[in-house]
Amino acid sequence: MDFSEIKNIDKNFVLQTYGRTDLCMVKGDDIWVEDIKGTRYLDFFPGWAVSGVGHCNRHVVRRLKEQAEKILHVPNIYYNELQPILAKKIIEHSFSGKVFFANSGAEANEAAIKLSRKWGGKERYEIITMEKSFHGRTMATLSATGQEKVKKGFDPVLEGFRHVPYGDIRALEAAVSSRTCAVMLEPVQGEGGVNIPDRGYLEAVRKITEEKGILLIFDEVQTCMGRCGEMFAYKVFGVKPDLMTLAKSLGGGLPIGALVASEEYSEVLEAGSHASTFGGSPIVCAAALGVFEAIEQDGLLENVHKMGAYLLERLEHLSNETRGIRKIKALGLMVGVEMDMPDAVFLVEECRKEGLLINCTQKNILRLMPPITVRPEHIDIAYDKLKKVLERI
Numbered sequence: 001m002d003f004s005e006i007k008n009i010d011k012n013f014v015l016q017t018y019g020r021t022d023l024c025m026v027k028g029d030d031i032w033v034e035d036i037k038g039t040r041y042l043d044f045f046p047g048w049a050v051s052g053v054g055h056c057n058r059h060v061v062r063r064l065k066e067q068a069e070k071i072l073h074v075p076n077i078y079y080n081e082l083q084p085i086l087a088k089k090i091i092e093h094s095f096s097g098k099v100f101f102a103n104s105g106a107e108a109n110e111a112a113i114k115l116s117r118k119w120g121g122k123e124r125y126e127i128i129t130m131e132k133s134f135h136g137r138t139m140a141t142l143s144a145t146g147q148e149k150v151k152k153g154f155d156p157v158l159e160g161f162r163h164v165p166y167g168d169i170r171a172l173e174a175a176v177s178s179r180t181c182a183v184m185l186e187p188v189q190g191e192g193g194v195n196i197p198d199r200g201y202l203e204a205v206r207k208i209t210e211e212k213g214i215l216l217i218f219d220e221v222q223t224c225m226g227r228c229g230e231m232f233a234y235k236v237f238g239v240k241p242d243l244m245t246l247a248k249s250l251g252g253g254l255p256i257g258a259l260v261a262s263e264e265y266s267e268v269l270e271a272g273s274h275a276s277t278f279g280g281s282p283i284v285c286a287a288a289l290g291v292f293e294a295i296e297q298d299g300l301l302e303n304v305h306k307m308g309a310y311l312l313e314r315l316e317h318l319s320n321e322t323r324g325i326r327k328i329k330a331l332g333l334m335v336g337v338e339m340d341m342p343d344a345v346f347l348v349e350e351c352r353k354e355g356l357l358i359n360c361t362q363k364n365i366l367r368l369m370p371p372i373t374v375r376p377e378h379i380d381i382a383y384d385k386l387k388k389v390l391e392r393i
């Protein structure tokens with residue numbers, strides 16, 4: 001089928017909820033993707049970090065093939081061979097506690113919200129989240145999200161969420177009341193513009209939540225699996241949450257979400273109180289185990305440190321050589337390039353024309369999140385392409 005035919009069928013039969021780029025991807029190989037016309041692109045934004053260990057990572061594909069020959073789905077009334085193993089793996093890399101499996105970031109956050117409310121009881125139901133945050137598109141998670149554009153048209157949103165400015169510890173302190181059960185935030189804001197907290201902020205948030213006896217939830221849906229230089233971003237800051245949510249990179253391309261509850265809160269959701277039909281199915285767990293295997297066996301955390309430093313150095317060089325870059329924000333391979341113009345969205349299309357895929361968020365922050373398998377030669381190619389584009393503006 002040719003591309004125009006595919007687009008036509010999409011237009012007629014798929015709800016048009018996405019503003020799609022004029023590309024149909026058919027193949028992926030690590031940092032490269034190929035479209036239906038055979039054009040290859042260097043992917044510095046692989047599915048909002050879903051393909052964080054690269055497209056069709058060999059560890060992921062090998063485990064998927066093996067599992068696909070055995071069984072795909074096992075309902076959660078039975079045990080399956082892989083779900084406990086994956087939970088153990090996540091816990092070994094984070095903090096002692098237990099895991100609930102879902103299918104997406106929003107669903108992982110739903111589980112965190114439900115756990116917090118159940119723990120808080122009738123009187124303590126309020127969750128404080130941050131302005132410019134992003135927690136998902138379901139009714140509860142869009143209510144939690146601190147961005148009006150996500151809520152527009154869906155009033156009344158779920159009650160019990162308050163937003164305070166990210167980074168403002170006084171505002172957070174003032175917002176906590178006897179109704180508060182939890183504070184939820186991203187250790188680095190992704191959709192909000194790659195906002196890296198100032199030193200001491202997360203420690204201060206931890207201190208407040210401890211003093212007030214309320215839960216601290218880290219939404220690590222975008223920052224997990226090595227993106228920021230550690231398996232989970234909270235480790236970079238040395239601040240341990242009570243609940244942590246994961247998705248995106250965790251499945252290596254397959255849909256998965258997870259709520260990690262520390263030991264103290266691991267009994268709040270008891271049998272029958274929460275569920276997900278697809279959650280933790282063996283085929284998806286196989287993929288996630290492949291992601292851990294890739295990170296461990298291929299030394300990818302070390303690679304994030306090296307390539308994060310190299311990418312930052314190249315971007316700083318670029319900012320001296322061309323016009324338009326105001327500021328570079330980077331933690332590991334989570335990178336935002338703040339542009340010196342009110343609207344930089346057109347640069348995404350300009351980069352695409354050069355064969356480089358990136359993203360733009362909050363209108364003027366170019367977002368680069370290459371697979372954590374990225375090599376210096378890929379960064380050099382991206383540099384050349386970005387330079388070409390910026391020299392034109």
Ligand SMILES: *Cc1c(COP(=O)(O)O)cnc(C)c1O
Nearest residue numbers: 104105106134135136190221222
């Ligand atoms: C993408 C994202 C979500 C939502 O994940 P979905 O899988 O799209 O539901 C939630 N939180 C953060 C921080 C995200 O980046």
